Amino acid sequence: MKKIVTILALCLSALTAQAAVQGREVSYQENGVTLKGYVAYDDAVKGRRPAVLVVHEWWGHNDYVRHRADMLAKMGYTALAVDMYGDGKLANHPDDAGKFATALNSNMPLAKARFDAGIKLLGTQKTVDAAQMAAIGYCFGGGVVLNMARLGEHLKGVASFHGGLNTEIAVAPGTIRARILSFTGEDDVMITADKVAAFKAEMDAAKANYRVVTYPGVKHSFTNPDADELGKKFNLPLAYNAEADKDSWQQTTVFLREIFGR
Template identity: 55%
Template structure:
């Protein structure tokens, strides 16, 4: 499996170039998950001059066995609890996951859902984090647990949230409070991960200076109307991107890195030979049903999950 890696000057830099796949139906998902788009948005075009660099060996654990993908984790001992909470006068439906056999406090991790809304995919990721020894909270960014499997509805939900970043911050920080209030949570070690829409959300929260040790974006949007400012970003940042994702163009990747460098953000950027939604087993079905350029890639799913684990080991060791 091919991958490419870029890091902030603190880590050193490797060049990243991306190939972009031309697709139908790009404008809708581009607007909601890929950044600035909407009606009249230009469809992604193939970059004939781009190339991939590097060979990934990160999908193995210390014993040489493949890292677990989403469907093959032993969840023995993992507890999941429905949590209703209030934000902006709206009832939110969250999901808390932890290992009942673990002792003591542990780092807390928020999970921000895809544009589809708070569904079992986000909950499963929370359970997977719990299995790794964290306490995880799958948040609700839309309110009342709203979710859908139709792109038109998902796009409307996501755009409403993206158009009101201050409101999104209120909802995000309320979820962070819920997680921090749990007796198992070590409030000195807090992070957030997000997928697609959620990946963009965690990056925006980092830009806005939310108190976190780190954020991880899986195939999330990168562009913003709220660029990071020097000294404002408190979180370390890990971006896990599909280099063939038609919603994240090469110029957007370049602009994101320039933004991070200019603001002196501690960031890492990993590009995989994959398209949008590479971590979601339902991506192929959604893509076929709705004509969207989505595809699950089990190898990249494993590798990106391992990259997240390595990142957490770094930030929580400080």
């Protein structure tokens, strides 16, 4: 009897270990450049499901963006943490991060091509319903997903966390297909109140379906627990805010359910 119980326990343990979030590194190509991403999904969820692209901060594709992909996988989605810089390039100093981000932001065809490469890869995953895609982004990545919406990408929705709001893209009414959700802090000196107001005016003129959430007393990079350390290290106006982080994620959870209808 003891032997049978032991065997059953081992079987149950094996099943439990198998039914969990699976994450793996992936490499994909865009115009001869190798992009190094990360795919996450829950193998306990059966069949194809909605998918979400996650775009990194200006530091590059790191553990933080992979963590967000894992969180989405636990919610029942397949997530791809993309690599917008290529070769998994990471910045260890704000000067380098600024150069990487500026180079891509000033070349929108390149940014779109690399974003589209992520969409293509994600759409080929056996766990993905390619007709049900969204994107979220942080800081630099938040600006990227907003720009992709401006360019008319076929996404159900995009969510930007402390992402840049200004753009040089001229948006004609009806161009934006995706629903938009933007989170910013009122004490964010990088995304000031006038920029938020200009963004709202832009979205109104474009007749976009959007919502802007601002948090009083909250600074830039409020979703990243490493923000305080990075702010002190490089003398940057960054600060983590647990309450805003939690609330913005909860609102995004509802947002994804609404746009996917599940």
